[in-house]
Amino acid sequence: MSATVLHRPGDSPVHRLPPEVKVVGAFAAVLCVVATPREAFWAFGLHLVVLLAVWAVVRVPLGWYARRALIEVPFVLLAFVLPFTGGAPRTDVLGVSVSVDGALAGWNILAKGTLGVLVSLTLAATTHPRDLVVGLQRLRAPRLLTTIASLMLRYAEVIAAEARRMRTARVCRGHDPRFLWQAAATARGIGVLFLRSYERGERVHLAMLARGWTGAMPVPPSPGAGPWRWLAGVTPALVTALVCGTALWTT
């Protein structure tokens, strides 16, 4: 699987925002969503409206977000279990005893988790992995970390394809494991995959040295985001912050 699997190339204003602005905006928005008190149901509606406004600019079909958001299913299940397992006080809904606290907790996880996934999806859809690393670099993430990340993104596809080929080869030879104790061939494959990755790493390093590697990735010259683009980029986050603040104040 390549790292661009969620990326939807485009040229909307959100796509063209500098990546560091989008990263900061996404983190700030999700933090505000998480800080919103769970009883303020209206606030979550407003958060969703902000997101819908961003999506209108991005022009990615809504169904795309809905399908990708299925990644969150395990936590949705948890959210639906909580109302029945929570403690007193309890109330009756359609003849079923439901814990008030549990229902609120379930709602809390459902609303915040879903909004969080949707924000992450928006970031992933509008930002190329390469740009994301550049954004992290401009946000002063340690050089070593961004170098590892960019090399990882570059080679993830290669290593994953190698893993897929090895799996195909195993399946062709009749490998069809059903139980954990039959996983030995898979594990041996993982061992070989490590050796191949490591040896590829040594080769890549030598090739990089030959081309004058100095120990750090060159940072593309940055004109800087400028105050207006920063303001435009973090406006959705500012609105969520405003909603969150109002909700905190009124509840």
Add this chain to the structure above:
Amino acid sequence: MSTLAMHASDGLLDAPTSLLFGAVAVSGLAVATVRARRELDDRTAPLAGLVAAFVFAVQMLNFPVLPGVSGHLLGGALAAILVGPWTGALCVSVVLVVQALLFADGGLTALGANITNMALLGTAAGYLVAVALRRFATRSRAGLLAVAFTAALVNTVVAAGGFVVEYAIGGQGAVSLGGFAAALLGVHVLIGIGEGVITALTVGAVASARPDLVHLLRGAPVARELAR
């Protein structure tokens, strides 16, 4: 990659706790960055990048647990045993960051907690166990496999334990802490056994081909009988 989230999502922890563990993760990463440089000398970045790509690819490989149920490796203990704890922690962290930012797996506000648990706590615990049992690992192949199994099991359970602590500080569910801890740790003991088996067999496979590449065995009078 499975289409289900494996990492904690937003909304499980409250905002102050998320920020607190974000700070913990950042400081842990800062230390790991400095120490990883020493671990891998001048080859640090390219090799670590490829190891991170390996961890990333391995997380896509599902292995069967029971018919219809499959799990995938988290890779913290595996990376620590093969390339050392600091580089291992760094690689797992990078994988977690990329998964959160590019795959929407794991909430952005939960990223700090996820890194703290899986990349820092889990890897450290797994590696400490492996180092404590190192003399068994260098003695025989069975010993090496047993040590790798134990390290991966401890890694998984400690990572889950980290989340239990975070939940105790700022959890947002309406479950009692005891029940939550029992359920989470119980599930992760099962996951850990799977992780342990795969980690042990993988380390065994690497040790039989290139024992010099297994960080845990480095400097040991490498037993030729490991290679079989």
